[in-house]
Amino acid sequence: MTAGLIEVRDVGKTFGSVIALREVSTVVNAGQVTCVLGDNGAGKSTLIKILAGAHQHDTGEFLVDGAPVRFNSPRDALERGIATVYQDLAVVPLMSVWRNFFLGSEPKVGWGPFTMVDRRKAKELTRASLAELGIDLRDVEQPVGTLSGGERQCVAIARAVHFGARVLILDEPTAALGVKQAGVVLRYVAQARDRGLGVVLITHNPHHAYPVGDRFLLLKRGRSLGCFDKADITLAELTRQMAGGAELEALEHELRAVGAVDGG
Ligand SMILES: Nc1ncnc2c1ncn2[C@@H]1O[C@H](COP(=O)(O)OP(=O)(O)OP(=O)(O)O)[C@@H](O)[C@H]1O
Numbered sequence: 001m002t003a004g005l006i007e008v009r010d011v012g013k014t015f016g017s018v019i020a021l022r023e024v025s026t027v028v029n030a031g032q033v034t035c036v037l038g039d040n041g042a043g044k045s046t047l048i049k050i051l052a053g054a055h056q057h058d059t060g061e062f063l064v065d066g067a068p069v070r071f072n073s074p075r076d077a078l079e080r081g082i083a084t085v086y087q088d089l090a091v092v093p094l095m096s097v098w099r100n101f102f103l104g105s106e107p108k109v110g111w112g113p114f115t116m117v118d119r120r121k122a123k124e125l126t127r128a129s130l131a132e133l134g135i136d137l138r139d140v141e142q143p144v145g146t147l148s149g150g151e152r153q154c155v156a157i158a159r160a161v162h163f164g165a166r167v168l169i170l171d172e173p174t175a176a177l178g179v180k181q182a183g184v185v186l187r188y189v190a191q192a193r194d195r196g197l198g199v200v201l202i203t204h205n206p207h208h209a210y211p212v213g214d215r216f217l218l219l220k221r222g223r224s225l226g227c228f229d230k231a232d233i234t235l236a237e238l239t240r241q242m243a244g245g246a247e248l249e250a251l252e253h254e255l256r257a258v259g260a261v262d263g264g
Pocket residue numbers: 015018019020038039040041042043044045046047
C-alpha cells in the first residue's frame with residue numbers, strides 16, 4: 001500500500017463548551033477514497049475543515065506526507081495540494097464555465113500593459129480538462145448557472161485536478177442530487193481516484209459511499225464509531241450503523257410493544 005497522504009491521529013476540536021470532535025483517527029491514501037459518514041452534527045464538516053486549513057485541531061496529530069502540520073489558512077492546505085470542494089461550490093452562476101474554471105488564474109497573452117486573458121487557450125484548456133475526466137460539455141462559454149447540480153460538481157472536481165490537487169475533499173457532493181446525477185458525480189470521484197488522488201468523500205448516504213469507498217470513518221456526536229476498511233464491513237452493516245444501529249432496533253421494539261408496527 002502507498003504511504004498515507006494525510007493522517008489524523010486522535011484529533012479533537014472544541015468550540016467553547018461544545019466538543020465537536022474527540023479522538024478521531026483516519027488515513028487518506030493516494031488512489032483511494034476515504035468516506036466520512038455521520039448524522040447531522042456528527043463532526044464531519046469540522047474534521048474536513050481541519051484537513052482543509054479552515055480550523056485547527058486542539059488535540060491529537062495531523063500529518064501530511066508523514067510529518068505533523070498545523071495549517072493557518074486554507075491557502076496553506078492548498079499549497080500542500082489539498083483542495084476542498086464545498087457544497088455551495090463558490091461558483092458564479094452568470095459567469096461562463098471557462099471563467100469559473102480559472103477564476104482569476106487564466107492564461108495570459110501579451111506583456112506589460114498589453115497583457116490580457118488568452119480566451120482561446122483558456123477555453124481550450126477547460127474543454128480538455130473536462131474531457132480528460134470524461135465530461136463532454138457542448139459549450140464552455142455557457143453560464144455555469146445553466147449547468148445541472150451534478151455538472152457543476154464535476155467542473156469543480158476537474159478544476160481541482162487541473163490545478164494539481166493531490167487530495168480532493170468533497171463535502172456532501174451528492175446531497176442535493178437525484179439518483180442519476182449522484183451517479184454521475186460518483187463516477188468522477190472514481191476517476192479522480194484512478195488518477196492517483198486521495199479523495200475524502202463526506203456523505204449521509206451509505207449507498208453513495210459504499211460503491212466508491214475504500215475506507216469508512218463513522219462519526220457520531222463527535223466521536224468515532226470506528227474506521228473500517230471495505231473488506232471489514234458490509235453495506236448492510238454500514239447502513240445499520242448509520243441508521244443508529246441498536247437505537248433503531250430499540251425504537252422498533254418499542255413501537256411494536258405499543259402496537260404501532262406489525263409484529264411480522
Ligand atoms: N464554529 C462553530 N462554533 C461552535 N460550534 C460549532 C462550530 N462548528 C461546528 N460546531 C458544532 O460542532 C458540532 C459538529 O458540527 P459539524 O458541522 O462538524 O457537523 P456535521 O457532521 O458536518 O453536520 P451536518 O451533517 O449537519 O453538516 C455541532 O454540534 C456544531 O454545532
